[in-house]
Amino acid sequence: MNKNYFTYVFVALLSLASAANAQERKDNSIKAKPVFKDGQAQVVEAFNDPKTWVRHDLWVETEFDTDGDGKLDRMHVAVTRPSQTDTQGLKLPVVYVTSPYFAGVATEKDIFWDVKHELGATPPKRKHADVKRTGKRPIISNSHLKTWVPRGYIVVHSSSPGTGLSQGSPTVGGDNESLAPKAVVDWLCGRGKGYTEPYGGEPVKAYWSTGRVGMTGTSYNGTLPLACATTGVEGLEAIIPIAPNTSYYHYYRSNGLVRSPGGYLGEDIDVLYDFIHSGPEEKRAYADSVVRDDEMAKGMDRITGDYNDFWKGRDYIHDMKPMKAALLMSHGFNDWNVMPEHSLRIYEAAKAKGLPAQIYYHQYGHGGPPPMRMMNRWFTRYLHGVENGVENDARAWIVREGAKTSKPTAYTDYPNPAATNVTLYPGTETGARGLLNLKKSPVALETLTDDVSHSGSELASAESSENRLLYVTPKLKKDLHISGTARVSLRISSDKPAANLSVWLVSLPWKKGRRLKTTDNIITRGWADPQNRRSITKSKPLKPGKFYTVSFDLQPDDQVIPAGQQIGLMVFSSDRDFTLWPEPGTKLTLDLRKSSLKLPVVGGEQALRKAMGLDAVQ
Known part of the structure; x- marks a missing residue:
């Protein structure tokens, strides 16, 4: 081979490399962004590789101290977002999920109240449980990631007060369980304080957030979006509670009767407290004494089953006045755990306030989200701000007998106006x-x-x-x-x-x-x-x-x-x-x-x- 041949090959390779570099510069100049079709956010290929997602955790400071250490409690928060929020300065809305279950629950099976006694009699004492925290930093949960991150959302998780690495005490419906997610929303909207560590640490800013937040979750995880919404916090634009417990009295009592939720005979509010209390071990004794053994023991009243201020303070129907978030409820008519009245009472109150509100009921038991199309349209409209007309859709969606849950029948309202x-x-x-x-x-x-x-x-x-x-x-x-x-x-x-x-x-x-x-x-x-x-x-x-x-x-x-x-x-x-x-x-x-x-x-x-x-x- 002669010298001219090698010169030709070198020039060709140099040309290819130059073209590749030019294409790479061109690709980097094209910013990935959410895509919408038929009023729904679509999967964007640039957001769809979990290996490229940015994952990190932090602690958000609240306005309360419920573990008695004289310091404001901080909530453990985990963030999962597309890499473009760093490399391209992309800002996206947030789907936020909070729960008391993420770090594990009690495994003992004999912590329930004994129901074998006469009406009006003092029940025998029950056994308490110790919960061992599970999970490692920085991941709190992987739920909802595959659904929402590829569609152009950031997904945020947090552990409720007194669970996981979040400070404070569980109160099972107390004010701190409303104010904790409010603090996270405030931080996501640039108003709250976030830190790299539970004590001290460097400040953390949510520079990648548009300041528009939606919440969803099932059961207790569905209760907490409503709890947060009742604070009226700015930036929480929409919630999709699935089978939420909207009143702990309605959950554990019925018209004055001591009644267990279906499948959990002998459960009561203090049992649930023990079940979820996975927070820092050195703070549990204080919370047990103040919340469980004092406030709950005095207020829950397993003898008469009467409604009182303790139960009123754990009924979100009384906190609806500040609420501004658009509401999409979901429930099963055969949910004998969190019964179907829980969603209906809040849906009717939201309608009375003039809020955007829809309700989806299916014929099955506990849980069951609305079809993806409904959830996608809801968040697309209220988080991305795309005018898709979802607010003009039917108010009520009922899954008829034998139908797929993805194919509900539309009605002008529920109950049926006819x-x-x-x-x-x-x-x-x-x-x-x-x-x-x-x-x-x-x-x-x-x-x-x-x-x-x-x-x-x-x-x-x-x-x-x-x-x-x-x-x-x-x-x-x-x-x-x-x-x-x-x-x-x-x-x-x-x-x-x-x-x-x-x-x-x-x-x-x-x-x-x-x-x-x-x-x-x-x-x-x-x-x-x-x-x-x-x-x-x-x-x-x-x-x-x-x-x-x-x-x-x-x-x-x-x-x-x-x-x-x-x-x-x-x-x-x-x-x-x-x-x-x-x-x-x-x-x-x-x-x-x-x-x-x-x-x-x-x-x-x-x-x-x-x-x-x-x-x-x-």
């Missing part, structure tokens, strides 16, 4: 079951005997039982759509000064041998303490043999009962899965003539008559 209450009355009939119809019963008294050894499903499916009263409609000839909150009014007497009162609305015949996943048999349910018949703030013992009227709402629902089924109203006393377990034998007597059920029916009485095969309303 639904009106129809009053039904329990009556006697020959056979093992009574009749539920549109006419009042003649004078008739029927009695049941309490026995907690029988579950509600056993009682509902039994052909006959002395432990419940069951009243059923005629077999439906047409599908019947109910939408809203049913209400019972029961005229009862007890042979003892105290009694549990439980009501189930069921669809019969009972489908045996199947694990209930959606709306197979239970339409809705409710519980009440007859001692709180006049007020949930003060109970009054029953006079044995005297009749009282006890009226209360059941849980909200939206369900189509298919033709061929019967709607059954079941009245019983102790509910094995939810209430205290007194000794069997208490007798309740129901006066049918003065008892009723108000059922919200789409199409009203006319639709109900058609479904029951009765003559039309004249």
Whole structure:
């Protein structure tokens, strides 16, 4: 080979290198930015490689001291963001998730209250738990990263007060659990103080944030976005709470009755405190003494179940006035842990305030976010500021029976505006079951005997039982759509000064041998303490043999009962899965003539008559 050949190759390689350098300079000059299509943020390839994400942690200073050390508590915060927020000066909105669960929870199984005791009796003491913190810096959680970072958001996580590396004390609904995420939002918007260490440390600025924040999460993690929003903090533009607990009284009590959340028999607010208390070990004794053993012990009242200032302070309905964030709620109609009333009450309050508000209900149990399209449009509109018209969408989205959760049916609102209450009355009939119809019963008294050894499903499916009263409609000839909150009014007497009162609305015949996943048999349910018949703030013992009227709402629902089924109203006393377990034998007597059920029916009485095969309303 001659010299000219090598010269040619060298020049060619130099030319290629020069072209490559020019292309690299060109690529670097093109700033990555969010992309939108059909009103939704799209995955951007430049943001989609987790290996390039910037991850770091810090501590944000709050305005409270709840661990007794004389210093303002700091919350542990972790940030995950596209590298372009450093290399290209890109600013992005934030999806923020906070939780008491990120650093681990108690593993002991015997820390619940013993429910086997008489009503009004002092319960035996329970065991407390020690929680071992899990996880290592700087990562608090990986949740939501793959969903939102590639779509042009920064994802921020924080541990709640007294959990993980966050200072302070858990209060399970106390003010510090609202003010802690507020402090983080303030920091994300350039107003708060962040530091590299829990004590001292160098200041940290959120220079990569646009100052527009959205929050989401499920269960407790869904409660905290609402808690933060009720502070009215500037910059929190939108929240998507999923199955949130919006009132700890409604979670642990029901119309004056001590009631456990479904699946957690014997849980109460102090049990949850122990369950999540994973914070710095050297501060736990102070928090246990001040919060759990003093404030909670005095306020929770497992003896009467009455509503008081302790519970009022943990009910977010009373804190809604400052709230400005756009609200998208999500809940399951068959969530017997955090029951569906929790979302409805806040949704209705937000509407009354004139806030942008939508609600998504599905037919399953605890959890279940709205479809990605709904969440994406919500955050795109309120965090990126893209005018996609989401505020003009239907207010209510209901997943119909058998439909995919990703394909809800749109309605103008919930409850269905076409639904009106129809009053039904329990009556006697020959056979093992009574009749539920549109006419009042003649004078008739029927009695049941309490026995907690029988579950509600056993009682509902039994052909006959002395432990419940069951009243059923005629077999439906047409599908019947109910939408809203049913209400019972029961005229009862007890042979003892105290009694549990439980009501189930069921669809019969009972489908045996199947694990209930959606709306197979239970339409809705409710519980009440007859001692709180006049007020949930003060109970009054029953006079044995005297009749009282006890009226209360059941849980909200939206369900189509298919033709061929019967709607059954079941009245019983102790509910094995939810209430205290007194000794069997208490007798309740129901006066049918003065008892009723108000059922919200789409199409009203006319639709109900058609479904029951009765003559039309004249």
